[in-house]
Amino acid sequence: MPTLDRHFWLVIVASLALGIAGVGLAVAGNPENSGICISCFLENSAGALGLHDNARMQYLRPEIIGFVLGAVLSAGLFREFNSRGGSAPLVRLLAGIFLMIGCGVFIGCPIKLFLRLTAGDLTSLAGLAGLVAGVWIGLRGLAAGIHFGRAEKQRGSGWWIPCLGVALLLFYLFRPGFLLFSTSGSAAQHAPMLLSLGAGLLLGMLAQRSRFCITGSIRDSFLMRGRTPLLWGLLVFVVVAVGFNLFSGQFRLGMYGQPGAHLQHFWSFAGMALVGWLSVLIGGCPFRQLIKAGEGDADAGLVVIGMVIGGGLVQAWGLTATAAGVPFYGKVATLVGFLFLLTNSLLWRDRTS
Amino acid sequence: MPDRFDMLHLVGLLVVAGGLLLLVLTPQPEAGAMHGGRLDRAMEKQMLARARTDFLKQTYAPVVDLTASGEYAAALLKLKELGREYPGEPHGDILRGEILLAQQAWQPATASFVRGVKGNGDYVDAKSPLSRYESISRVVDEGLRQVGAQVKQHPDNSSLQETMRDLYYLQSRLAGGCE
Amino acid sequence: MKLSSFLITLLLLIALSLLAGCQPETxxxxxxxxxxxxxxxxxxxxxxxxxxxxxxxxxxxxxxxxxxxxxxxxxxxxxxxxxxxxxxxxxxxxxxxxxxxxxxxxxxxxEYGSRTAGAIISRKGSGIKTIDDMKGKRMLFGPQLAPSGFLAQYDLMLQAGFDPETDLSYYGIPHGSFKHEKVVYGVYFGAYDVAAAPALDLETMAAEGKIRADDFNIIGQSRIFxxxxxxxxxxxxxxxxxxxxxxxxxxxxxxxxxxxxxxxxxxxxxxxxxxxxxxxxxxxxxxxxxxxxxxxxxxxx
CATH class of the missing domain: 3.40.190.10 (Periplasmic binding protein-like II)
Structure with a gap:
């Protein structure tokens, strides 16, 4: 059992909020099983910024802005804002792109994986297995000495993602002419603005305080078993999401005909394995990267920039899976992602210890 | 203490920030154009979408009329003829699916709907003017029942399995989610 | 074993296994x-x-x-x-x-995938729009063992209470090859009043631009088979x-x-x-x- 301290309860509250918001935002208008999906939202936002031309995937998702600004507010309030960076910047930028490829091939980020699972989508089990496997491999890598170098205090770097968050908020509110908004498709489905933004801000603050992270929960469960609060947090998230899905009539147990899902289980596994492995090496899942970027971590900020670029690329190049399955180049990109991981694992391994 | 270099940069920062604020807040012809540009763009998108919808409805009207009067063979022939001018148009695939379905040709009907939906996701959007949400839902419900029963009788039949995959694809698209 | 000799052995093994898989056509x-x-x-x-x-x-x-x-x-x-x-x-x-x-x-x-159908056609403007209108008319069929060029249409008429043997003034089958196309052209050029055309041939001819959908009345079409x-x-x-x-x-x-x-x-x-x-x-x-x-x-x- 973990120690029932303040941190434990913070994790529980954050997980509770994530479960409620994850299902609630879908009930309120976001696409099915996508109340919160970092990769889908980033693809939508990249489209809104004109980085891809899929007319059905263009919407500047206020939740994403909320996560970053919520983390900034919380880090500022509790004096945890710490501008830092300098750890393998280009590797992290590219890692952000490959995170989006892995998510695109699975159709969703690790949060959405659990939202899909808690809505009865059994195809996500392959993704879950992949995520766990990826985290485990990543942990083995860390234990073997893979390390991207220490981040240093950098007075300037950490402010730019929060600034970008403010700029995007202004874009969202004032809607300059260059922004694109879908009128049909999943990007045209969204919860009311204030609800999305408010939920984003609240979750951003809670996640910053609690350090909640999906891959971190799995990683810590490997390391600390039941003693890690994150495992309990993950369980609370799952239980709340299942309950809410059942209550709201969104629970449909089955393998077939699930929203935003495909039946190519090997590629679901591979996509999430890529995400899990990358997340462990760069210190957090896509959601956690947004939160860390909000508390001044410029390295996480570069991952976020990479994810935005990746969000544009996966749509523009047609790498994302659809209900029909994973496209050829999506499979190729996934394997290139593993090549990237393996190469970096060899190059960045500290063999002296 | 800030030195002269810092002071110069601070002043520069204030001046540029002030200029930017002034630029954004003062009604300028450029700003108006920007605002107008947004309206034009939104309107242009809507006009294009409506023009496309109207064009499709008008172009394929003979096929729809023939289908409505039960002249399925003639409707298919007309569709084939239109296919020469607009090959690969998803609207044709959707109409073909409806005609084939009316003739109980489940396999090609389902495949045709799949081609149409892959070509344009608007057909499974309940709110789209091109929406075929209801008819595709019926295809899926009835198809899963009929073809599902056949698959149980012939579990090794690859063609039936292919149709089931098509039906699951449509079911998944109807269920929504991210694309 | 040295790397070079290992590689040579590996290549030989691969070549042998490939050769073993080949059986001479004779x-x-x-x-x-x-x-x-x-x-x-x-x-x-x-x-x-x-x-x-x-x-x-x-x-x-x-x-x-x-x-x-x-x-x-x-x-x-x-x-x-x-x-x-x-x-x-x-x-x-x-x-x-x-x-x-x-x-x-x-x-x-x-269009029908692994199914097809047979249709009865007349030329647009001929006034022949129903099977009843075919009474006393001249009809051209496809080969007798053609399911979508003969049987389907023959059955369609029988089911409508129309006996092709007595109710038509004459029916025939064209000679030589490309019978189904000849049947369609037979009606198109007015040599016959009605014809038994396979749905697939009509479709192919329309797709190739040989005929237009508006050139014909489709009097009836069989179930698919x-x-x-x-x-x-x-x-x-x-x-x-x-x-x-x-x-x-x-x-x-x-x-x-x-x-x-x-x-x-x-x-x-x-x-x-x-x-x-x-x-x-x-x-x-x-x-x-x-x-x-x-x-x-x-x-x-």
């Missing part, structure tokens, strides 16, 4: 596929040579392509001349009933038939074979979109038609 068993002629022997050979080559390569046996005239097919099959058959669906049900031919795969082509069919003689080994079937079902438009130094797309060459696995009961609508029309294999004298 030592392979030979099977015969009888293909029903649609138009002419030359066309049948040209269409099905790539497919036959593909099947041989896929199964590791030799296949001999034999073009067969429709009316000769039952007799020659019963004499054991063919191991596999490619016929229209009516011939399939005849051979299934009379000689135990088993269903392998059904050709997919056109399976299209051309591959069958296997009952004496054949089940494993061979299963492999033959799998090879057909796995065919995609991209599959090619080399024929006389040329790379040919198998499906394109055969004018086929693919193959489906149907079950024998899918042919029941056609059996019902044959029963009603007193045609083989159910004809009674």
């Amino acid at each position: 030592e392979r068993p030979t099977y015969t596929i009888g293909y029903m002629n649609c138009n002419s022997e030359a066309e049948t050979i040209q269409r099905f040579q790539p497919l036959t080559r593909y099947l041989g390569e896929k199964l590791g046996v030799n296949f001999k392509l034999v073009p067969v005239d429709t009316q000769d097919f039952p007799e020659r099959f019963k004499a054991g001349e063919f191991d596999f058959t490619h016929t229209n669906s009516l011939l399939y049900i005849i051979l299934h009933k009379e000689a135990g031919l088993s269903l392998v795969a059904t050709e997919r082509r056109g 399976p299209y051309c069919t591959f069958g296997a003689a009952k004496r054949l080994d089940t494993d061979l038939v299963n492999r033959f079937q799998r090879a057909l079902l796995e065919l995609t438009p991209e599959v090619t074979v080399e024929l006389d130094g040329e790379v040919v797309k198998v499906l394109d060459g055969a004018w086929v979109d693919g193959f489906d696995q149907l079950v024998d009961s899918d042919y029941d609508p056609l059996r019902e038609m044959a029963r009603r029309a007193n045609m083989p294999p159910y004809q009674e004298f």
Whole structure:
């Protein structure tokens, strides 16, 4: 059992909020099983910024802005804002792109994986297995000495993602002419603005305080078993999401005909394995990267920039899976992602210890 | 203490920030154009979408009329003829699916709907003017029942399995989610 | 072992295993596929040579392509001349009933996939819009054993209470090849009042721009029934038939074979979109038609 301290309860509250918001935002208008999906939202936002031309995937998702600004507010309030960076910047930028490829091939980020699972989508089990496997491999890598170098205090770097968050908020509110908004498709489905933004801000603050992270929960469960609060947090998230899905009539147990899902289980596994492995090496899942970027971590900020670029690329190049399955180049990109991981694992391994 | 270099940069920062604020807040012809540009763009998108919808409805009207009067063979022939001018148009695939379905040709009907939906996701959007949400839902419900029963009788039949995959694809698209 | 000698051994092993997999064509068993002629022997050979080559390569046996005239097919099959058959669906049900031919795969082509239908057409403006209007008119049919060019339309008329033998002033079947196209042109150019046209031929001619949909009244169209069919003689080994079937079902438009130094797309060459696995009961609508029309294999004298 973990120690029932303040941190434990913070994790529980954050997980509770994530479960409620994850299902609630879908009930309120976001696409099915996508109340919160970092990769889908980033693809939508990249489209809104004109980085891809899929007319059905263009919407500047206020939740994403909320996560970053919520983390900034919380880090500022509790004096945890710490501008830092300098750890393998280009590797992290590219890692952000490959995170989006892995998510695109699975159709969703690790949060959405659990939202899909808690809505009865059994195809996500392959993704879950992949995520766990990826985290485990990543942990083995860390234990073997893979390390991207220490981040240093950098007075300037950490402010730019929060600034970008403010700029995007202004874009969202004032809607300059260059922004694109879908009128049909999943990007045209969204919860009311204030609800999305408010939920984003609240979750951003809670996640910053609690350090909640999906891959971190799995990683810590490997390391600390039941003693890690994150495992309990993950369980609370799952239980709340299942309950809410059942209550709201969104629970449909089955393998077939699930929203935003495909039946190519090997590629679901591979996509999430890529995400899990990358997340462990760069210190957090896509959601956690947004939160860390909000508390001044410029390295996480570069991952976020990479994810935005990746969000544009996966749509523009047609790498994302659809209900029909994973496209050829999506499979190729996934394997290139593993090549990237393996190469970096060899190059960045500290063999002296 | 800030030195002269810092002071110069601070002043520069204030001046540029002030200029930017002034630029954004003062009604300028450029700003108006920007605002107008947004309206034009939104309107242009809507006009294009409506023009496309109207064009499709008008172009394929003979096929729809023939289908409505039960002249399925003639409707298919007309569709084939239109296919020469607009090959690969998803609207044709959707109409073909409806005609084939009316003739109980489940396999090609389902495949045709799949081609149409892959070509344009608007057909499974309940709110789209091109929406075929209801008819595709019926295809899926009835198809899963009929073809599902056949698959149980012939579990090794690859063609039936292919149709089931098509039906699951449509079911998944109807269920929504991210694309 | 040194790396270089290891690599050489590996290459030798790979080469040996590849050679072991190759069986000289002369030592392979030979099977015969009888293909029903649609138009002419030359066309049948040209269409099905790539497919036959593909099947041989896929199964590791030799296949001999034999073009067969429709009316000769039952007799020659019963004499054991063919191991596999490619016929229209009516011939399939005849051979299934009379000689135990088993269903392998059904050709997919056109709007109805692995199904087809027969239509009765008249020229637009002729005033012939219903089967009743056909009384006393001249009609052109396709070949008598053509399910979508004769049987389907004959049955359609019978079901509407119209006896083609007495209610038409005359009916005929064109001579020579390309009968189905001749039937359509026969009505188009006014030589006949009505015609029995296969839905697939109308579709193909419309797609090729030879006719326009508005040129014709479609007086009626039959129920859909399976299209051309591959069958296997009952004496054949089940494993061979299963492999033959799998090879057909796995065919995609991209599959090619080399024929006389040329790379040919198998499906394109055969004018086929693919193959489906149907079950024998899918042919029941056609059996019902044959029963009603007193045609083989159910004809009674």
